[in-house]
Structure formats: C-alpha cells, structure tokens
Amino acid sequence: FEYQVRQRSGDILWLSDSATGVRDEAGNIVRYEGTLRDITDQKRAEDAIAEGRRLLQQVIDTVPAVINVKDRDLRYVLMNRYMAGIFGIEPSDALGRTTADLMSRYGAAKTDENDKRVLKLRKGLGFYEEEYKDSSGNMRQWLVNKLPLLDAEGEIERIVTVALDIGERKRGEQEMRKAKEAAETALRNLRETQASLIEAEKLAALGRLVAGVAHEVNNPVGISLTVASALERKTAMFTAEVERGELRRSTLNDFLSTSRDASSQLVSNLNRAAELIQSFKQVAADRNYSDQRNFDLGDLTEQVVMSLRPGLRKHNLTLNVECQPDLTMNSYPGPYGQVLTNLFLNSVAHAFPDGRAGTIDIQVRESGKDNVEIIFSDNGCGMSLDVRRRAFDPFFTTRRDQGGTGLGLHIVYSIVTNRLGGRLDLDSEPGSGTRIQIILPRVAPLEQAAE
Known part of the structure; x- marks a missing residue:
C-alpha cells in the first residue's frame, strides 16, 4: 500500500x-x-502528467472546434468539450469508445476510413470537407485535418483530428451566390430597361423634329396653296373673257404678270419645302444608318442644323453655325446627328427659361491631324456645380415634373465615347451659359458597342 x-x-x-x-x-x-x-519522485511525475492532461483538457475545451485524439485501435483517448457537446456527452464519457459508438453508421465509416488512411500513409491528409449529423439530427459541415503523432521509435502512436464548423460559411457563400445572381439579374433588367428608355428618347427626339419640320413645311406649302388658288381664280376669269371674245390687252398683260408672280412664288416656296423635306429625309436616313461610311462633316452638320431650325422661331432663339470646309470623316453619320439634335433640344429645354431670347453656336473645325473638334455653346442660364457634375448621368433631370427623362445628355455621352470613339468636356457656370467641347477621331473605331 x-x-x-x-x-x-x-x-x-x-x-x-x-x-x-x-x-x-x-x-x-x-x-x-x-x-x-x-516513491515520491514517481508520484510527482504522475501528478505532473495528470496536471498536464488536465491543463491540456482545459485548453482544448476553450477551442470552438472539434479536437480529438485516438489510439491505433481508433478509440478515443482525448476529446474536447466542443466535440463532446455535439454528441450530448461529457469529454470523459468518450474515452475508450469508437466513432461507431457516437456517430451514425455512415458517418463513423467515413471517419474510420480517413483514420486508416493516416495509419497507412503515415502522414497528414491535409484539409478536406466532411459532413455528418449531430445528436439533434442536424447535418453539419466541417473542414477537417488529421495528423499522426509518432512515438520515440517513429511509429504512429496517436491520430489527432481537428475540424472547423464551416456550415455558417457555406450558408453565407450560398447566400452570396444567390445575392450575386439576383444582382446580376437586376442589373441585366436595368440595362434592358435603360436601353428601352434610351431608344424611346431617341424616337421622342425624332418625333419633335418631325413636328418642327412639319410646322416649317406648312409655311411654304400654305403660301403655295394660297397663290395657286388665286391663280386658279384669275385663270378662270381670263378664260371666261377669252370665251366671250372680250379679251383686252390690259387684261392679257395683267394675267401674264399675275402668272409670272404666282409661278415665281410657287417655285420659291415649293423649293423651300423640298429642301426642308430633303434635309429631314437625310437626317432620318442617317439616324437609321448604322454602318460606317465616308462623309463631309460640314455638309452633314448643315443638314442636321437645317432640320433643327424650325424649332427656333417659336423659342426666340438664334442658331449660328461655322464649319471648316473639307473635313472628311469615316464614321457614323446617324449617331453624330443624334448628338447635335440632343444637344440642341437640351439647350432649348433648359438654357432659356421663361422664353427668354438667346443664341446657340455650333463650331466645327480640325483638331490636329487625326481629330475634329465640335464646340456647342449657348448664352443661356448655365448650370450649378451639382447639376454640372451629374449632367451626363442617366435619368438625371431638373425637369422631372415637366416630363423630362434625364436621358438626353446621357445619350450624347454614350454615343460620343462609345460609338464615335471620342471624348467630351462640359464647362458651365450659373448665368454664364454652357459650352460643350467634343473631340472625335476622323476615323471612328471599328468595334464599339452601340449606344
């Protein structure tokens, strides 16, 4: 004893x-x-071992992860409280027991298979993922690593297992994937909606041009109709006198003079109407012409401006155009016309409130060997710093209550920077008007996304 x-x-x-x-x-x-x-030394050694084991147990019990040690017979010789809690037992209850005593048959078989691989390979398995059910029947997901512990002779004495619960991370990854898919779907829908709105804005701008041109064409056509009606009455009277044999020289001279004047007015007004219609036809055709082609920038600018002039009179505005001759480009005439049209309509709508008179200037000139410069400016009310910063943002408008869509200048920016391969700069101060500088390459990029 x-x-x-x-x-x-x-x-x-x-x-x-x-x-x-x-x-x-x-x-x-x-x-x-x-x-x-x-046996004092022996007792002290035993106490030291017991204290070390107690300290080890306390340490591993503080770790929020699975930690266990098994012998070569795959029986537990150490288990931390975190793992024991999964199975609803105390750590000491696991000593001497096997995985089959604690896990489901499927889970135990998988775990034992990996333990045997450690014994066979004589090295750790590296991190891998594993699933098994806890005492509540809930499936748990783990990131596992198994390592051998060697004795003094280099033989495997124990197998250490460490496993981290990655269920929350997996659920987070799944939620992130779902959120990403939802965001991508929303972005795709937004882009489709934005594209539809941009197209609608283009059609609306074209519609405003049609209305303006129709109004302008009505003037020469109306005058021509009045002159033609008067000439018809004069001709009827002249014919009646001839049939009665009462034609006098004075009547003949008067009829000839009236006919000359009427013909001159008809030719002049109908030519004016034809020019307007031809100009509009060219602009409309160019808008639908998506292919790259050669054209004279000055001529195209004049054609676009001619279609814009009908909107000037009722707004009390003056439009000045200065184009350098012989500026040949290989680009997209339709999108360029859309840019000028949107800038013009934006200026008319925003720069001159309350119907005040004003001036819009367009200057087109060479900029270096390979570029052209278009300066679009007005002497209107200008923009505040906040408006200037957001002017090209989609759906930003200062006239939402008046039906503004906020896409006019965004379309300009998109066309210039994408389809035409250029850049633009906006300069504006309250009360000092607005100046937009556009630099375009004379040869547009071949592969640019459509606006």
Missing part, C-alpha cells in the same frame, strides 16, 4: 510498503517480511 509521511523538515514523502507474512510449521504467521520504497 502507499501512504504519505511528513519529515521533520516538513517535506512530504510518498512511501510504498509491501510485506509478506512468514508462517511457522503450524501455519501461523510469526512475522512479516517486506520492503519499503520511496
């Missing part, structure tokens, strides 16, 4: 006492013979 004794110095000794009874001839015990050993 073992017991403690206190020395005179106060130190405690552990003693191990073993004795055997010595019997006489009659079988009676007459004395005891035995040994008394000092």
Whole structure:
C-alpha cells in the first residue's frame, strides 16, 4: 500500500510498503517480511502528467472546434468539450469508445476510413470537407485535418483530428451566390430597361423634329396653296373673257404678270419645302444608318442644323453655325446627328427659361491631324456645380415634373465615347451659359458597342 509521511523538515514523502507474512510449521504467521520504497519522485511525475492532461483538457475545451485524439485501435483517448457537446456527452464519457459508438453508421465509416488512411500513409491528409449529423439530427459541415503523432521509435502512436464548423460559411457563400445572381439579374433588367428608355428618347427626339419640320413645311406649302388658288381664280376669269371674245390687252398683260408672280412664288416656296423635306429625309436616313461610311462633316452638320431650325422661331432663339470646309470623316453619320439634335433640344429645354431670347453656336473645325473638334455653346442660364457634375448621368433631370427623362445628355455621352470613339468636356457656370467641347477621331473605331 502507499501512504504519505511528513519529515521533520516538513517535506512530504510518498512511501510504498509491501510485506509478506512468514508462517511457522503450524501455519501461523510469526512475522512479516517486506520492503519499503520511496516513491515520491514517481508520484510527482504522475501528478505532473495528470496536471498536464488536465491543463491540456482545459485548453482544448476553450477551442470552438472539434479536437480529438485516438489510439491505433481508433478509440478515443482525448476529446474536447466542443466535440463532446455535439454528441450530448461529457469529454470523459468518450474515452475508450469508437466513432461507431457516437456517430451514425455512415458517418463513423467515413471517419474510420480517413483514420486508416493516416495509419497507412503515415502522414497528414491535409484539409478536406466532411459532413455528418449531430445528436439533434442536424447535418453539419466541417473542414477537417488529421495528423499522426509518432512515438520515440517513429511509429504512429496517436491520430489527432481537428475540424472547423464551416456550415455558417457555406450558408453565407450560398447566400452570396444567390445575392450575386439576383444582382446580376437586376442589373441585366436595368440595362434592358435603360436601353428601352434610351431608344424611346431617341424616337421622342425624332418625333419633335418631325413636328418642327412639319410646322416649317406648312409655311411654304400654305403660301403655295394660297397663290395657286388665286391663280386658279384669275385663270378662270381670263378664260371666261377669252370665251366671250372680250379679251383686252390690259387684261392679257395683267394675267401674264399675275402668272409670272404666282409661278415665281410657287417655285420659291415649293423649293423651300423640298429642301426642308430633303434635309429631314437625310437626317432620318442617317439616324437609321448604322454602318460606317465616308462623309463631309460640314455638309452633314448643315443638314442636321437645317432640320433643327424650325424649332427656333417659336423659342426666340438664334442658331449660328461655322464649319471648316473639307473635313472628311469615316464614321457614323446617324449617331453624330443624334448628338447635335440632343444637344440642341437640351439647350432649348433648359438654357432659356421663361422664353427668354438667346443664341446657340455650333463650331466645327480640325483638331490636329487625326481629330475634329465640335464646340456647342449657348448664352443661356448655365448650370450649378451639382447639376454640372451629374449632367451626363442617366435619368438625371431638373425637369422631372415637366416630363423630362434625364436621358438626353446621357445619350450624347454614350454615343460620343462609345460609338464615335471620342471624348467630351462640359464647362458651365450659373448665368454664364454652357459650352460643350467634343473631340472625335476622323476615323471612328471599328468595334464599339452601340449606344
């Protein structure tokens, strides 16, 4: 048996006492013979081991992850409280038990298979993912690593397993994937909607041009109709006099003079109407002409401006155009016309509130060897810093209550920077008008996304 004794110095000794009874001839015990050993060092070593194991258990119990150690027979010799809690037991309850005692048959078989791989390969498996059910029947997902512990001879003595619960991370990844898909779908829908609105804005701008040109064409056509009606009446009167035989020289001279004047007015006004219609036809055709082709920038600018002039009169505006001759380009005439039209309509709508008079200037000139410069400016009310910063943003408008879509200048920016391969700069101050500089390459990029 073992017991403690206190020395005179106060130190405690552990003693191990073993004795055997010595019997006489009659079988009676007459004395005891035995040994008394000092096992203090042994006890201290055992206490140190126990304390180390207790400390190790405390440490691993603080880790929010699965930690366990098994022997070569795949029985648990150590398990932390986190893992024991998964199975609804105390860590000490797991000692000496196998995975089959704690897990489902499927989970135990997978775990034992990986433990045996460690014994066979004599090295760790590296991190891998694994699933098994807890005591509540919930499927748990884990990031696992298994490592061998070697004895003094280099043989595998233990297998250490560490596993992190990655279920929350997996759910987060799944939610992120769903959120990403939803965001991509929303962005795709937004782009489709934006494209539809931009196309609608283009058609609306074209419609405003049609209305303006129709109004302008009505003037020469109306005059021509009035002149033709008057000439018809004069001709009827002249014919009646001829049929009655009452034709006089004065009547003939008067009829000839009236006919000359009427013919001159008809030719002049009908030519004016034809020019307007031809100009509009060219602009409309160019808008639908998406292919790249050669054209004279000055001529095209004049054609576009001619279709814009009908909108000037009712707005009390003056439009000045200055084009450098012989500026040949290989680009997209339709989108260029759309740019000028949108800039003009934007200026008319925003730069001159309350019907105030004003001037719009367009200058077209060469800029270096390979570029052209278009300056579009007005002497209108100008823009504040906030408006200027957001002027080209889609759907930004200062006239939402009056039906503005906020796409006019965005379309300009999109066409210039994408289809035409250029750049633009906006300069404006409140009360000082607005100036937009556009730099375009004389040869547009071949592969640019449509606006």
